[in-house]
Amino acid sequence: MSTTTADPTTRSAADGPDLAPLIDALPDGAVITEVDSMAGYRMDWAKDPNAGTPLVVVRATCTEDVATAITFAAEHGISVVPRGAGTGLSGGASALEGCMVLSTERMRDIRVDPVTRTCVVQPGLLNAEVKKACAEHDLWYPPDPSSYEICSIGGNIATNAGGLCCVKYGVTRDYVLGLTVVLADGKVITVGGPRLKDSAGLSLTQLFVGSEGTLGVVTEIVLRLVPLQRPPATLIATFKTLDEATATVLGITRTMRPSMLEFMDKASINAVEDVTKMGLDRDTEAMLIIQSDEPVDYAAAEIEKITGICEENGASEVFSTTDKEEGEQFVVARRMAIPAVEEKGTLLLEDVGVPLPALGDLVRGIADISTERDVMIAVIAHAGDGNTHPLIVFDPTDADAEARARKAYGEVMDLAIALGGTITGEHGVGRLKKEWLNAYLGDDVLALNHIIKNALDPAGLLNPGAGY
């Protein structure tokens, strides 16, 4: 029995194993144990109320640091919660009580190879920084989550993140050629690499993408890059009814591949107008923001064709421009939606997706849930992918409102499942959506997830409870 008096600001030896060997094995400043200093590592943007306090935070600087940390955790039976920039929206980086938070924020190297049109990047670099480093070589890394300026590429890999251009250019997994991964026992493996095609062995690279840190911790990523995107032409259209807007979406996607096809409902339009006073029509039921990045004359022709589809379907107003800067002004309304709605209260940010023809039913059903539960739900969507972000708003000082909001959060997922949809299109399951995963996947597929998890991490120490 230890007789040490507990110091409330640090964890004593009585709380867990002796951390000295870990501290010795890692660079200066890599290990944090003060409770106050660890506070910023407890939650991600999902603000999971059940987040615990870690035993230790490790701020790794390289693959070897990650291997050292995981080996130590494995030896002492400590759960490991990997963490990128902490911008996750499903609680995949919520700390567990007594866990090791393994932060990759200091792993920020990137090497761009313009000859092979690839880059090798560490997980802590932000998505926007990856884009910028590639752009210096006239290359483009397409996936663009709305949070691209603050989310890490490692987190993007963990959740198979999407974004606005994915309707034409695909999601994160479509750009991942290879990974260096530290497995649950501390072993370092490299899967895939800068080869554009590879059919040798199982698709382990793809298995790790989207696995939310439950199968291993990614420490290096080989990304495929493409030539820079052409400046897009932009169209904005408003509709008096939801049906007009969803019919327009289907009319477009059936024959065309716009490089952006975004949707905003009345509540999100009004929230943005409250903040920006940019002159949006507060009475409009739905707005579409659409871009084409075809070569300039063809983009103009595509936008003209889309204008026709909007008008056929009864659009109130259609405005378009081939000027990149002017177009970007329209996109700002969409990008402002989340912060603008957040002005109204605390957000539960949903991420349900459905097959495209069910988009209208989903949005209508969400409105019904909003009415029934008496909570504000603003809906924005990557409409061309059928992927919606219902933003559920509640007053954090009103316990009943919060309870109704959490009820609505679950009901939106139930609705998506009933419509043949998914509980998460691009944010991951994390800890907040885990309760609905079985209903979505079914018993057999969930069991298969567990079989693979158990095979790779028999002790269940890697991000337990997240994403599976």
Next chain:
Amino acid sequence: MSTTTADPTTRSAADGPDLAPLIDALPDGAVITEVDSMAGYRMDWAKDPNAGTPLVVVRATCTEDVATAITFAAEHGISVVPRGAGTGLSGGASALEGCMVLSTERMRDIRVDPVTRTCVVQPGLLNAEVKKACAEHDLWYPPDPSSYEICSIGGNIATNAGGLCCVKYGVTRDYVLGLTVVLADGKVITVGGPRLKDSAGLSLTQLFVGSEGTLGVVTEIVLRLVPLQRPPATLIATFKTLDEATATVLGITRTMRPSMLEFMDKASINAVEDVTKMGLDRDTEAMLIIQSDEPVDYAAAEIEKITGICEENGASEVFSTTDKEEGEQFVVARRMAIPAVEEKGTLLLEDVGVPLPALGDLVRGIADISTERDVMIAVIAHAGDGNTHPLIVFDPTDADAEARARKAYGEVMDLAIALGGTITGEHGVGRLKKEWLNAYLGDDVLALNHIIKNALDPAGLLNPGAGY
């Protein structure tokens, strides 16, 4: 002890379990046991000399038939070799002695949904038939293996097949949204579906793609489709040296995304000229066949830019056309290469890929192997992907020549590995390349393949020995 006299044309009960319950449970004609009738199911195009004779061939008509067959096989410990159209080039569908060959050739349904731009297809439909059914709705399924007129979509999923347009449009996995799979115990699961984005649970859909029938048998596939390709402009360029050609390839891929970028060496050019008498220059060292499918003016501009790159790099001749039919004539030379080289003898068809800058070293090294082993090796390549098909030719009546060819086959893989490349870009490992998989993946990654295989198929009955 059975006292039945063995009938050499059928398998007797002494050879294995009583097949009557299987025959009863399946539609008429689904079960074949006569040795002569099974002969066509022993090998794929790799003509694996070690192929065995199956105990039974099952020609399933639906998912339930596959489940019935696999359940029976599991109960009796019989290995199952799944088989599509039998056009595989790595021996992934070579029968094992006493196995069940599970053919999907009769599973040929397709339903195209133009609204969601997806189709649901059974595995036995040929790639060309998938393309045709989609084209009737003005939609395109891009992946185009050279064998697209004779290979099945199920086989394409099993090997993650590539093709000529993949340099711009990606490989099979990029179009697979969902799968119905019969697992090793006969259980039927559905993973993914017609949802364009999905981050819920592990990426099982992607894990099954490219797994060569070792983790389950795919019985239904949801494919993502895109609008029809624009008619391409085509360029053909000849070079006096290999270096000029590979420098041209790098010059193009660095800044552009052609929709085809194919390479032929002197030996393959001459083999095609022998057959076609189309007037190809027999003295040229390398030929590139390039297409652009940008909108017409832009395709012309792209082809003009590529012409400039060819000329800067010393091309002997460059010819281009925006006429689709005339362009197709050039592509014929490339498509004819395999049958033309096959006129020279029996082929061992290689499939090694390297990072693009190593393409020249690979082709040169293959020429050295050809000289040293005194075997003809003609090289064609999906040059824009760094994926080459060295065609090793031998006289099947000359045992020494065959031995030298098989030696060269392995040395080409050794060379690819040494250059940072893969032993298979798009054909799969099958049984013929298994010997080199460890050298390519390394012990740890191979072990991880085995861990996952064992977790999903503990008895090891699904396509044992293929692809892992």
